Amino acid sequence: MAVLLIAEVIGGVLAADATAKALTAAKAMGDVTVLVASSSCSGAAEAAAKLDGVARVLCADDAAYGNGLAEPVADLIVSLAGDYEHIVAPATASAKNILPRVAALLDVMVLSDVTGVVDGATFERPIYAGNAIQTVKSSDPKKVMTIRTATFDAAGEAGAAPVETIAAAANPGLSDWVEDKVATSDRPELTSAGIVVSGGRGVGSEADFALIEKLADKLGAAVGASRAAVDSGYAPNDWQVGQTGKVVAPDLYIAVGISGAIQHLAGMKDSKIIVAINKDEEAPIFQVADYGLVADLFTAIPELIEKL
Amino acid sequence: MKVLVPVKRVIDYNVKVRVKSDGSGVDLANVKMSMNPFDEIAVEEAIRLKEAGKADEVIVVSIGVKQAQETLRTALAMGADRAILVIAADDVHQDIEPLAVAKILKAVVEAEGPGLVIAGKQAIDNDMNATGQMLSALLGWSQGTFASELDVDGDTAVITREVDGGLQTIKIKMPAIVTADLRLNEPRYASLPNIMKAKKKPLDEKTAADFGVDVTPRLEIVKTTEPAARSAGIKVGSVDELVAKLKEVGAV
Ligand SMILES: Cc1cc2nc3c(=O)[nH]c(=O)nc-3n(C[C@H](O)[C@H](O)[C@H](O)COP(=O)(O)OP(=O)(O)OC[C@H]3O[C@@H](n4cnc5c(N)ncnc54)[C@H](O)[C@@H]3O)c2cc1C
Ligand SMILES: Nc1ncnc2c1ncn2[C@@H]1O[C@H](COP(=O)(O)O)[C@@H](O)[C@H]1O
Numbered sequence: 001m002a003v004l005l006i007a008e009v010i011g012g013v014l015a016a017d018a019t020a021k022a023l024t025a026a027k028a029m030g031d032v033t034v035l036v037a038s039s040s041c042s043g044a045a046e047a048a049a050k051l052d053g054v055a056r057v058l059c060a061d062d063a064a065y066g067n068g069l070a071e072p073v074a075d076l077i078v079s080l081a082g083d084y085e086h087i088v089a090p091a092t093a094s095a096k097n098i099l100p101r102v103a104a105l106l107d108v109m110v111l112s113d114v115t116g117v118v119d120g121a122t123f124e125r126p127i128y129a130g131n132a133i134q135t136v137k138s139s140d141p142k143k144v145m146t147i148r149t150a151t152f153d154a155a156g157e158a159g160a161a162p163v164e165t166i167a168a169a170a171n172p173g174l175s176d177w178v179e180d181k182v183a184t185s186d187r188p189e190l191t192s193a194g195i196v197v198s199g200g201r202g203v204g205s206e207a208d209f210a211l212i213e214k215l216a217d218k219l220g221a222a223v224g225a226s227r228a229a230v231d232s233g234y235a236p237n238d239w240q241v242g243q244t245g246k247v248v249a250p251d252l253y254i255a256v257g258i259s260g261a262i263q264h265l266a267g268m269k270d271s272k273i274i275v276a277i278n279k280d281e282e283a284p285i286f287q288v289a290d291y292g293l294v295a296d297l298f299t300a301i302p303e304l305i306e307k308l
Numbered sequence: 309m310k311v312l313v314p315v316k317r318v319i320d321y322n323v324k325v326r327v328k329s330d331g332s333g334v335d336l337a338n339v340k341m342s343m344n345p346f347d348e349i350a351v352e353e354a355i356r357l358k359e360a361g362k363a364d365e366v367i368v369v370s371i372g373v374k375q376a377q378e379t380l381r382t383a384l385a386m387g388a389d390r391a392i393l394v395i396a397a398d399d400v401h402q403d404i405e406p407l408a409v410a411k412i413l414k415a416v417v418e419a420e421g422p423g424l425v426i427a428g429k430q431a432i433d434n435d436m437n438a439t440g441q442m443l444s445a446l447l448g449w450s451q452g453t454f455a456s457e458l459d460v461d462g463d464t465a466v467i468t469r470e471v472d473g474g475l476q477t478i479k480i481k482m483p484a485i486v487t488a489d490l491r492l493n494e495p496r497y498a499s500l501p502n503i504m505k506a507k508k509k510p511l512d513e514k515t516a517a518d519f520g521v522d523v524t525p526r527l528e529i530v531k532t533t534e535p536a537a538r539s540a541g542i543k544v545g546s547v548d549e550l551v552a553k554l555k556e557v558g559a560v
Contacts, residue, residue: 010473067476067478069478070441070444070451070453071450071451074445092472093454093470093471093472094471094472096437096453097441097451097453097454098441099441100406100436100437100438100439100441100442100445101441101442101444101445101451102445103407103438103442104407104410104441104442104443104445104446105445107407108407108526109405109406109407109525109526109527110406110407110436110438110442111527112435112436112437112438113435122530125435126435126535127334127433127434127435127532128319128325128334128432128433128435129325129432129435130535131324131325131327131334131534131535132325132327132334132532132533132534132535133532133533133534133535134529134531134532135529135530135531135532135533136527136528136529136530137527137528137530138526138527138528139526139527139528140526172448173481174449174450174451174480174481175450175451175452175478175479175480175481176478176479176480177476177477177478178466178477178478178479179476179477180471180473180474180475180476180477181474181475181476181477182473182474182475183473183474191472195560219560227490230491231490231491236474237456237470237474237475237491238470238471238472238473238474243432243435244429244430244489244490246472251559252554252559252560262324263321269538273554273557273559274538274541275550275554281543286541286543287538287540288538288541289541290538290541290542291541291542291543291544291550291553291554292541292542292543292544293543293544293546293547293550294543295547300547303547304547304550304551307547307548307551308551308560
């Protein structure tokens with residue numbers, strides 16, 4: 001049984017962590033071919049070829065693939081689909097945009113955010129913001145799915161798979177890329193960081209959010225935020241952790257001024273150790289915290305930065 | 309231009325979900341149901357397009373059980389012009405899969421001829437995040453998902469999308485499918501007079517069979533379980549104690 005794994009490529013560079021985690025899930029279903037679709041795919045293809053357990057890498061070069069536009073990338077995947085029983089991608093914003101389109105073009109259901117592979121047709125996925133886990137058995141001839149990366153370990157990097165260049169598919173020309181507004185940062189990436197420090201509405205302002213960032217930098221951590229903090233303009237949208245933001249499972253998650261709504265917990269409750277700092281001792285976040293500190297964050301965080 | 313907005317009736321986002329002890333699913337009998345929060349945002353956006361003179365009619369459609377009427381009335385009270393209810397199930401526990409929903413929506417689009425469909429990004433019950441993309445595929449239309457800004461201008465639309473690294477702006481050809489993210493707008497509340505007026509707005513009833521769509525699920529639900537619960541932790545009395553604990557377990 002053959003699996004086509006869609007690599008996550010950002011600006012021509014392989015997002016190795018996300019791809020390697022989805023690869024671990026994909027390997028359980030069969031021989032894995034990785035598709036790298038990008039505007040200059042060779043560097044990313046070579047990086048993908050090093051991932052352990054990859055049988056071969058397909059490299060499709062086209063300007064239309066450089067910005068992950070859904071329509072041309074979906075058409076490319078569909079043009080290759082005949083050879084594969086499983087089409088798999090890490091559950092990133094990009095893949096969530098593309099894979100349901102692929103599934104519909106193939107007349108099959110999509111499986112979103114898979115957290116467990118029971119067998120080649122049976123999968124586990126969270127529903128209701130992670131308040132229930134559903135096991136489903138697909139009767140479709142092809143299984144198209146996104147893999148929740150937070151639940152799988154990354155495959156190693158000692159492989160040497162052959163890379164094949166393939167032709168691009170026709171571009172339906174339905175959409176054009178205009179621009180990306182992406183902030184670059186020296187901090188670790190949110191979904192792969194070992195430590196995440198997140199701030200919520202309790203932080204109170206964009207200026208005070210610097211306190212959260214300072215604590216994160218002290219710990220070499222990534223910065224996250226609740227929806228309320230993002231909506232209020234304290235933090236950018238790509239920092240949102242939760243049901244509809246990013247799902248993280250670091251070794252240490254520190255929630256500061258976050259109440260712990262189920263939609264937020266959905267994105268972080270699988271973290272190994274959870275610390276909550278909140279001035280309200282009744283805040284629901286304390287129900288999932290390993291260590292809770294009832295305190296005003298404006299005194300506790302500076303003290304914590306000093307004593308770490 | 310007509311704008312079509314699919315709205316789903318889901319468990320209210322404030323309700324604590326209970327998994328049934330026999331593993332057959334989540335208990336939905338006698339719990340508060342509401343319009344999917346993302347769909348409120350989609351309805352709001354459609355109404356704003358009408359208020360801006362860019363759309364002349366807002367049609368809302370829901371697929372599922374008869375009770376989804378209430379959800380449609382809420383959308384009408386917000387300001388949608390008329391509603392279509394497609395009955396596809398009679399048990400509230402039967403969820404219609406995005407592929408089947410997209411097929412029904414495609415038939416509705418073909419019958420109504422909208423120039424734009426605004427769906428929610430994700431239904432908060434099944435957390436699929438798929439229907440808009442699937443509908444777009446079936447129609448061969450462009451797609452602008454996870455939109456936090458939408459600017460329709462004649463036969464194109466410029467959309468700012470929430471992506472993993474920040475924001476992406478794309479320009480898409482109309483007709484198009486757009487899916488609404490959280491920060492597209494803040495939906496209005498329906499006023500009491502508008503709630504009264506909504507009772508008189510047209511609400512058509514159809515069935516999935518009217519559109520010739522088979523809603524048999526492709527994914528058989530084997531079981532539904534409760535996730536592993538976290539064991540309760542401790543409260544620490546001071547920052548010093550917190551630092552000591554974190555060092556003790558090697559977390560910092
Ligand atoms: C469809 C939908 C999707 C959603 N998706 C997400 C999601 O992906 N992620 C997400 O996070 N939310 C999401 N939400 C929102 C969620 O329901 C909550 O509204 C949100 O998580 C609350 O954020 P918060 O905890 O920062 O704010 P609040 O609930 O307002 O909590 C603020 C906390 O800060 C504490 N505090 C205040 N001042 C201080 C101080 N000086 N020192 C210490 N503590 C202080 C308060 O005691 C309080 O507990 C979603 C909601 C909906 C409807
Ligand atoms: N049964 C339904 N009736 C109407 N709209 C729906 C239905 N299911 C999904 N949708 C629409 O599709 C969006 C995404 O849902 P989903 O793909 O299930 O996460 C929702 O926000 C709705 O706009």
